[in-house]
Amino acid sequence: MTETNDAQFPPAPIHPALATALEARGYSQLTPVQIEMANRGQAEADLLVSAQTGSGKTVAFGIAIASTLLGSAQHFEAADRPLGLIIAPTRELAIQVQRELDWLYGATQIQTATCVGGMDMRKERRALERGAHLVVGTPGRLRDHITKGALDLGALRAVVLDEADEMLDLGFREDLEFILGAAPAERRTLMFSATVPRGIAELAKTFQKDALRVAASVSSDQHADIEYQMMLVRRDEREHAVINTLLNSDSTSALVFCHTREAVRHLTARLANRGFSVVSLSGEMAQSERSNALQSMRDGRAHVCVATDVAARGIDLPNLDLVIHADVPSNPATLLHRSGRTGRAGRKGVCVLIVPEHRRSAAQRVLSLANLTAIVRAAPGIAEIEARYRRQILDTALSADEPDEAEAAFVSEVLEKVAPERIAAAFLRQQLTARPVPEDLAPLPVAELQARKTKRDSQFEHEGGPREPRKPDMEGGVWFTLSVGRKQRADPKWLLPMICKAGGVTKRDVGSIKIEDTQTRFEIAADKAAGFTKQINRPGSTEKGVVIAPAGEVPGTARQAKPKFGKAGKPGKKPAHRGQAAPADGDHARKRKGKPKR
Template identity: 35%
Template structure:
């Protein structure tokens, strides 16, 4: 394929000079497509994977038409997270300097007075997160009458984080806005709904199909025993030896616990989650970016928008919530043309669900968790190579010392002792092969056909929610809302049966106390369609046909009886 160069797109000299001084000579595919289209007065929707160069794809055409030294706030760029917004701000500042343009950054956790001064002094470009931008609009510190272009970067993330109301309020306030550019890695139904409401006959530019693989990323699944995922992760890290890895978990508690466990195992790791202060986040990211700490354990929300160079591995602990989550997680590596490795640590039962989730377009290599014997053999090979190639240690001092030791000791025994001192304390992982083989055998064993009631209700509480596929809900969204509303961990939720117009959610007995306390919140939100039903098998025989208790009454009925 013929390679294009930035000089071929009629960019203004200042921008070409800025790109050249940064060493950018050729555009990425998304940059090529956007720069090649006539989008001067058009709304556009661009689908391109994370890490494909979308920031320059919208900054270059915007700055191409912005007057030098302009101080009116003409362009608004919204992104889902503080980190991503700050990265866009830095890129805009770098290019804007060549055109004497100022850029304002409006994000939470930063000095409000400084942001107001930036706006008053005049900024042609305003970057920010929806919450803080809407705050400035309502305060009157951000005047929207001059804004003619709004860019929604990572639109799917903004909607996934619950910013739809803020986005709609912002877009409705832009009375003179002439065009809206929407960039997104995926196109869920919510994105289509937003584009229909606010974009006028947009031009669609697609650089990736749903589920399309990034050729720069190698995908592998490591099978581990369900109850020993942390031990399995230790083995995977010892085997892979990542230079810099982001390890994804589902909840804040999991990130904290896993980072502590890794530290106890002798690894340098920091965690990143949504409840950290800005100072704590900055410290953790600084340690990770600098390489002082090679492992970052993060939640999906906390890691969104991060653009960290040199991430060699992404490791996903457990089954991702959905395909979109998987895509965004894996997109943290293999960025800007660099190769990366995406690893999933799954139990055998999770593996079958994962295959159905991602479909056939993404190719995976499936492996069992490395065994300590194999890890030790690989470590031994690395040590041998290190010893045999360490020429700089052949100094006179060491040679004389070696002669003295060899003259008084057996050479084989002496070498064995030295290797023992170097190698004996090396961690080689946990023996998990036997248990994993048993789980694989159980997962492949044909299961007895069970009725829907047996499948969902045995020893569990079952809730029917009036939300389903037709409402744009998926299993991950249901799990997050149930856990946050009832203040329970995901381990307290069993099977989730997603239907077109409703869902059946199994709550394990350990969640009963929290359900009794917070169940009314589901009713208040209009989510609870039917009351709780409880069908537990009795441990004693007799007392009813088949030795089973009759189903207890639902949440609201039990609450009345309690009175």
């Protein structure tokens, strides 16, 4: 954050009622956009403001409209029709904005109301009837309330469009024009946008009067608190790299981005099966589900959130220090919006782009257009993660307190009956079992990190990826079958970890893996076969839709149904037909044709 040049804090231009709230909140500095709004926002002019995500925009426009809403008064009179309107692109952002403004205006006796998609319209209507000084909402729901006469904008003094560029991208232009057209001509209009494309400029020209242009961010300084890493992987090991990156990170809170809802569902299931405490965010979820997911991240019950771009737009998760792009961002704006979830308000963050070899040039281009540089590195492997595990286990043992009075007698009894080496081994096994198993990634030589190999890429296209060397048959090994075969694009690289997890064995206990048309046959060491059979018969031992059985049984007769397979050949929904557009995401995302959902 940038220190102010004023001798006092907060600066004198800030409305006294808000200055009290800022001091009580522990603010000693303002961000650049907040300083701009403190110095220029009180001029009662319309504003067109460029500011990046994570720059403190909510507090900034709260500062800017304070004098417009309150005048010289220290608190609001009884609430009637709204004096201020904040429009945001998504439900989560709208709710977050209301939460921020509630504390910022806490000393003013303000009454706020939200009008967002996915919530009960009757409750919103009752809140509007009781009266609100400030309304925060999404375009589609606000238009619904205006059309039905529940929201009267006749007394409106200020309108703020937050993330205006995103609202245009989502197809909300018609709704915005309707809302602004229903507001009094004498109002103030403030537009906040990360970029100012032609659509925003046209909207400003139509609905603002001699707007003051404010550029509150400098591109060369953006995301200075974020370390960017470009992790190059083979194209069939993208999900494995995500798992290993999470396992190799000190992060207590991570956000993983995917392009589509289906990808979010699939990756969430894979992470849950690997033992991660994970939640997801996508536009198809009910508001209550989205709210519960975010609350789980905030209170620490979940440590990983898998989300689509729009669903995570504007959310602020505390202590989020790792963002992973499971899919390469398609443009610099998407990269910046995604990455802006971390490195906020002076905190440090790490942003990892998982980049298949053949997509390296596309990732470099997006980084270049965003004026960012990234460290090129390989994904962490099993040895690196296991070494990390051992350091953590040793630290846990070294930091343990001496036995207290109640424990001392039993500790002595255990030491008398069990050798220290066996106790240490039991502790080690217990600790390792509690941690997810890392994925086996094929190493990329330095030469491969620098250039794409045409011959290898052709092999990927025609064979679906490289094959692992076949192990020799084990002496006396026991054969099992798995209900996934060549037709489902089975690959040892993801079958082997699945087999180990399902049966509680290590990779050394697995012999040959023979992939056939509709099933896979694999061999388990003779001394592990009985335990393996017992383990796979436990409910929930295998991934959903996958059947593992002794080779003498017919796959599909066990308790689970035959799976459907998605594009990657792993359990999930069938992919859309080639040429079929992926479903739009976000709150009330407008389709190209037809009436938008509100």
